[in-house]
Amino acid sequence: xxxxxxxxxxxxxxxxxxxxxxxxxxxxxxxxxxxxxxxxxxxxxxxxxxxxxxxxxxxxxxxxxxxxxxxxxxxxxxxxxxxxxxxxxxxxxxxxxxxxxxxxxxxxxxxxxxxxxxxxxxxxxxxxxxxxxxxxxxxx
Amino acid sequence: xxxxxxxxxxxxxxxxxxxxxxxxxxxxxxxxxxxxxxxxxxxxxxxxxxxxxxxxxxxxxxxxxxxxxxxxxxxxxxxxxxxxxxxxxxxxxxxxxxxxxxxxxxxxxxxxxxxxxxxxxxxxxxxxxxxxxxxxxxxxxxxxxxxxxxxxxxxxxxxxxxxxxxxxxxxxxxxxxxxxxxx
Numbered sequence: 652x653x654x655x656x657x658x659x660x661x662x663x664x665x666x667x668x669x670x671x672x673x674x675x676x677x678x679x680x681x682x683x684x685x686x687x688x689x690x691x692x693x694x695x696x697x698x699x700x701x702x703x704x705x706x707x708x709x710x711x712x713x714x715x716x717x718x719x720x721x722x723x724x725x726x727x728x729x730x731x732x733x734x735x736x737x738x739x740x741x742x743x744x745x746x747x748x749x750x751x752x753x754x755x756x757x758x759x760x761x762x763x764x765x766x767x768x769x770x771x772x773x774x775x776x777x778x779x780x781x782x783x784x785x786x787x788x789x790x791x
Numbered sequence: 792x793x794x795x796x797x798x799x800x801x802x803x804x805x806x807x808x809x810x811x812x813x814x815x816x817x818x819x820x821x822x823x824x825x826x827x828x829x830x831x832x833x834x835x836x837x838x839x840x841x842x843x844x845x846x847x848x849x850x851x852x853x854x855x856x857x858x859x860x861x862x863x864x865x866x867x868x869x870x871x872x873x874x875x876x877x878x879x880x881x882x883x884x885x886x887x888x889x890x891x892x893x894x895x896x897x898x899x900x901x902x903x904x905x906x907x908x909x910x911x912x913x914x915x916x917x918x919x920x921x922x923x924x925x926x927x928x929x930x931x932x933x934x935x936x937x938x939x940x941x942x943x944x945x946x947x948x949x950x951x952x953x954x955x956x957x958x959x960x961x962x963x964x965x966x967x968x969x970x971x972x973x974x
Binding site: 652653658659660662663664667670672674676677678680681683684689690708748769770771788 | 805808810813814817821822825826829835836837839840841842843844846847848849850851873876877880902905910913914917928931932933935961964965
């Protein structure tokens with residue numbers, strides 16, 4: 652390795668070590684995935700990046716079966732998802748490494764999941780037909 | 792440099808639920824992910840979340856990685872894209888993927904406890920390099936086994952440009968240090 656790279660590597664390792672909490676979260680990742688039960692579910696594709704103002708972003712996910720339009724509200728460390736679905740009666744579960752929440756889409760197509768934490772999140776969507784859909788993980 | 796067979800073995804064992812194998816993968820690559828995510832305008836909490844998200848994504852895809860030698864490049868790519876996306880989301884600016892390239896790290900003040908002038912200059916001049924230079928040097932520091940093809944993929948560069956980019960970035964850093972009369 653180039654001596655300058657070695658010097659940089661030593662400097663970063665000393666000055667900016669990986670926090671223990673980050674290692675702990677990494678070690679816990681397989682458990683998070685197993686607990687979410689999302690493996691094998693069909694993907695809801697995310698359309699573009701968040702849109703909106705700081706602390707409040709809007710996201711859209713879609714497949715041929717369902718569309719979700721979600722407003723992410725962040726107040727300090729608490730996050731809520733307020734959204735619309737094209738399929739009333741759908742159950743939407745927000746999976747997180749710690750915590751999470753569930754909501755059922757009402758007759759007008761709206762749903763609200765609050766009390767979530769900042770951090771990685773994945774939505775698992777069960778349609779009234781029983782079909783299981785999921786979003787990819789993203790950070791709220 | 793890690794042997795691809797060793798990486799493949801760890802991936803296979805981790806996919807079967809072997810916690811020790813997963814811990815090996817974390818030990819090998821956590822420094823790389825941390826370093827890559829650190830290169831963006833994110834607070835410490837968000838850097839931590841980018842790392843966690845990247846590990847979750849790997850955990851979901853353990854059984855799908857066919858080329859273990861490319862794991863470092865794959866992880867760096869995921870961490871980099873998520874860090875950029877999160878930086879954009881935090882500012883909630885509408886963007887297209889093509890615009891993500893324009894997000895560059897801002898110079899970072901050296902930590903107060905960094906007393907050595909040499910180390911302070913090294914820190915300052917590294918963070919004054921372009922986002923691309925920082926990324927390639929971080930990859931070289933923490934995953935020297937990554938091929939130029941993987942590095943190119945993770946940076947959106949043609950494979951033939953990686954070597955010259957690396958050389959140019961190292962020369963730029965050395966020149967800046969020389970100007971600061973610390974070499």
